[in-house]
Amino acid sequence: MNRNSIVVGITAAPASRRALDWAVQRAADRHQSLELVSVVGGAVGAVGEREIVDRAMAAQRQVLEAEALRIADRGVSTTVRVDRGNPVARLIDASTDAALLVIGSDYRGPDSGPARGAHGVRIVAGAHCPVVVLPDLDLSDRAGVVAGVDGSEVSEHAIAFAAAEADRLGEPLTLVTAWSPVLMPDHGGVYPESGYPQEYLVNMQALSQEALSLSTAGLRQDYPDLEIRQHVEEGRPSAVINRLAASARLTVLGTHGRGAIARFLLGSISEEVLARLATATAIVR
Structure with missing residues (x-):
């Protein structure tokens, strides 16, 4: 990781792809690299859990690699990383040496009420670098x-x-x-x-x-x-x-x-x- 890299938090939410597309354009314009990061959370240490978590991490890596392939023609250097643990803490850690952290939000406009969940606010509050949050809007x-x-x-x-x-x-x-x-x-x-x-x-x-x-x-x-x-x-x-x-x-x-x-x-x-x-x-x- 270096200070010329943009970290993008990738989840299953539609806004995650919007966040990635925004980050790709910015990286291309400013000659920056990308690191796509997903976090598998929810583990509590139960017996037999490790195999499930390992499968989830492997599946998520495939998702990241597919996204990296989708944007390959943009000429932006891209790496992928799958972590396990608390998503908020892991993304904050990932921001330590980044130039920018980009995440998506499930907010879809004034008729949808306030954005759900506090994770986005916690990530923005704790990040070591500027954070860009993308709503689920065109x-x-x-x-x-x-x-x-x-x-x-x-x-x-x-x-x-x-x-x-x-x-x-x-x-x-x-x-x-x-x-x-x-x-x-x-x-x-x-x-x-x-x-x-x-x-x-x-x-x-x-x-x-x-x-x-x-x-x-x-x-x-x-x-x-x-x-x-x-x-x-x-x-x-x-x-x-x-x-x-x-x-x-x-x-x-x-x-x-x-x-x-x-x-x-x-x-x-x-x-x-x-x-x-x-x-x-x-x-x-």
């Missing part, structure tokens, strides 16, 4: 990259990742900042009848726009041919980002370091976006 008619910006150092990493991806795709980059006014108490706030003063709301919008412009000041120099759009809006960040991402090819968000692995937490905004994936979504540190 993204072929999408265009553009959307990135959430909040002025933090982690946000700068998200901007850099998003700009590189938008440049690779030759598509626009939309940088998004969402802001909210100071909460007023329910028991009769400062402005219980008239709401927030217009001057305050205008100033919040202007300050947020200024902060976004400062965060992205060097991008046009680094990517002179990249179309860069800025979007500042009052609202819940996850809702604003997912609405804009509904027509985008990729969303990029930053999250804080790997200290969250002990609790398998990412932060509310990242978790909310992952729960209702509008498009392929990258979480970077």
Whole structure:
């Protein structure tokens, strides 16, 4: 494994193939290699279990080899690996020396409810590298990259990742900042009848726009041919980002370091976006 490799988690879910196809295109564009990884879990050490697990691992290796053969004409160096154990832990381990980890999600759009299971969030929270999560959606008619910006150092990493991806795709980059006014108490706030003063709301919008412009000041120099759009809006960040991402090819968000692995937490905004994936979504540190 090397830092120029993309690890792809392969399962029986339809989104797994979408994840692989996305990773193949990225690897081809950026001259990276692929490692396809499957994990056989569920073993408890029962008598006679080893033979069953061995058969399952052999069958899964055949699946990986078939997928490697399917993408062989793309000119991407590909290896396969089948592990046994906890899928979350094994994929986190596989990300240690990778440039990127790509996994699929069973999410199929707003009518399907939130994505099921916590495995994806736990993998993203614990990974040692950026993670891209693919929903089970056809993204072929999408265009553009959307990135959430909040002025933090982690946000700068998200901007850099998003700009590189938008440049690779030759598509626009939309940088998004969402802001909210100071909460007023329910028991009769400062402005219980008239709401927030217009001057305050205008100033919040202007300050947020200024902060976004400062965060992205060097991008046009680094990517002179990249179309860069800025979007500042009052609202819940996850809702604003997912609405804009509904027509985008990729969303990029930053999250804080790997200290969250002990609790398998990412932060509310990242978790909310992952729960209702509008498009392929990258979480970077």
